[in-house]
Amino acid sequence: MSKFVNEFMEGVTARNPGEKEFHQAVHEVVESLVPVLDRHPEFRKAKILERIVEPERVVMFRVPWMDDKGEIHVNRGMRVEFNSAIGPYKGGLRFHPSVNLGIIKFLGFEQIFKNALTTLPMGGGKGGSDFDPKGKSDNEVMRFCQSFMNELHRHIGEYIDVPAGDIGVGGREIGFMFGQYKRLTRKFEGVLTGKGVNWGGSLIRPEATGYGQVYFAEEMLKTRGKSMKGMRCVVSGSGNVAQYAAEKCLQLGARVVTFSDSTGFVVDEEGITPEKLTFVMDLKNNRRGRMKEYLSKYPKAHYQDIDLRADHNPLWQVKCDVALPCATQNEINEIDASNLVKNGCICVSEGANMPTTPAGVEVFLESKILYGPGKAANAGGVATSGLEMSQNALRMAWSREEVDQKLHRIMINIHQACKETAEAYGTPGNYVNGANIAGFLKVANAMMDQGLV
Numbered sequence: 001m002s003k004f005v006n007e008f009m010e011g012v013t014a015r016n017p018g019e020k021e022f023h024q025a026v027h028e029v030v031e032s033l034v035p036v037l038d039r040h041p042e043f044r045k046a047k048i049l050e051r052i053v054e055p056e057r058v059v060m061f062r063v064p065w066m067d068d069k070g071e072i073h074v075n076r077g078m079r080v081e082f083n084s085a086i087g088p089y090k091g092g093l094r095f096h097p098s099v100n101l102g103i104i105k106f107l108g109f110e111q112i113f114k115n116a117l118t119t120l121p122m123g124g125g126k127g128g129s130d131f132d133p134k135g136k137s138d139n140e141v142m143r144f145c146q147s148f149m150n151e152l153h154r155h156i157g158e159y160i161d162v163p164a165g166d167i168g169v170g171g172r173e174i175g176f177m178f179g180q181y182k183r184l185t186r187k188f189e190g191v192l193t194g195k196g197v198n199w200g201g202s203l204i205r206p207e208a209t210g211y212g213q214v215y216f217a218e219e220m221l222k223t224r225g226k227s228m229k230g231m232r233c234v235v236s237g238s239g240n241v242a243q244y245a246a247e248k249c250l251q252l253g254a255r256v257v258t259f260s261d262s263t264g265f266v267v268d269e270e271g272i273t274p275e276k277l278t279f280v281m282d283l284k285n286n287r288r289g290r291m292k293e294y295l296s297k298y299p300k301a302h303y304q305d306i307d308l309r310a311d312h313n314p315l316w317q318v319k320c321d322v323a324l325p326c327a328t329q330n331e332i333n334e335i336d337a338s339n340l341v342k343n344g345c346i347c348v349s350e351g352a353n354m355p356t357t358p359a360g361v362e363v364f365l366e367s368k369i370l371y372g373p374g375k376a377a378n379a380g381g382v383a384t385s386g387l388e389m390s391q392n393a394l395r396m397a398w399s400r401e402e403v404d405q406k407l408h409r410i411m412i413n414i415h416q417a418c419k420e421t422a423e424a425y426g427t428p429g430n431y432v433n434g435a436n437i438a439g440f441l442k443v444a445n446a447m448m449d450q451g452l453v
Contacts, residue, residue, distance in 0.1 A: 019102030032436035079127035085446040089125030092166030113439025120386035145176035190392030193385035202388035204403040210244030212380015217349035219415035220370040229253035234320035237327035268301040326351035334359035350374035376435040
């Protein structure tokens with residue numbers, strides 16, 4: 001079967017040249033599926049794997065917009081609708097200069113299995129643009145979002161494709177895009193998730209990815225008779241996911257000591273208190289400042305710049321029990337993973353998508369620490385998007401407690417599915433295999449039922 005994996009990846013690489021993040025995501029899944037394909041030769045005969053790595057549809061378009069000075073800019077927009085076997089395409093929109101087709105395809109591919117793990121009827125998709133909202137005025141962001149939706153609206157709908165937010169796309173951007181969608185289609189429907197609670201959004205949706213990530217960590221720790229209470233946690237990032245992961249850590253009695261952004265990180269040995277977290281939320285969400293400014297309010301903390309050219313990130317040398325990567329893909333490499341293990345980390349739960357390189361994942365698996373991959377650990381965000389879709393369809397709004405309870409139950413179920421599937425396929429404790437196999441089986445069986453489409 002290793003020969004099969006190698007030959008399969010050669011084909012994927014040849015058909016998708018230069019898309020290294022996509023190749024990485026596919027390779028991880030294919031390796032996990034070796035025992036599945038052994039047990040289910042019907043999947044190989046039906047070419048399920050070959051079909052699942054090929055998007056059902058890729059849409060790419062130009063996005064012209066005008067800045068406040070009257071200068072015209074042109075960005076590229078895209079939407080990859082990957083797989084709709086178990087429901088309408090579902091996945092976020094990312095606005096960031098690094099966005100390219102390979103990154104969107106890797107994210108969309110991951111989304112197939114992540115969505116399947118939630119048990120909700122959602123297929124996999126992803127989209128975005130190389131537009132950078134940082135430093136732009138609200139009016140500039142609005143003009144871009146409206147231009148972006150001028151094309152995207154032709155390809156989405158509540159029963160077709162339901163985008164959400166991701167890096168660079170928060171409540172402001174969702175609001176602008178929804179307004180333009182409604183203007184163009186004359187429909188008020190649940191076509192985007194992450195909406196404002198006053199116009200169809202769900203309570204807990206902003207918190208969901210970070211909350212779910214910590215719930216998953218708590219479930220992993222329970223398998224070893226531990227809990228989040230008293231755990232020292234290192235969090236990367238300082239955006240939506242990191243903020244609410246920190247909030248849930250505090251609620252469960254853990255101590256958070258770090259936040260970071262693209263230029264550096266803060267270490268606060270006294271711990272991030274609710275008051276300090278409120279400061280970070282205002283700094284990042286409203287003032288759109290840098291983490292270095294944390295020291296102006298809390299001078300006892302330590303700040304360190306990050307050199308992106310270095311072979312490791314010193315953030316991951318900070319001593320911790322639990323690591324919560326919440327920034328971006330491939331932020332933990334082999335050296336970083338080794339530093340975490342060496343310094344006593346016993347649990348890694350991923351809030352970002354694919355934040356650990358393959359070599360880093362190997363370090364975690366070989367060391368037998370608890371390692372929750374993003375497609376399982378950060379599925380709380382899309383799960384709550386699914387709950388928002390349900391509320392929209394029912395024309396109802398559930399209470400904060402109801403949504404949080406449903407989210408918690410979903411994360412418990414995802415953990416259980418990953419754990420039991422890993423055991424059933426001979427790799428107990430390997431949440432990577434458990435998540436990949438459990439997600440794949442649901443989608444593959446649906447594809448078999450629906451014929452050659």
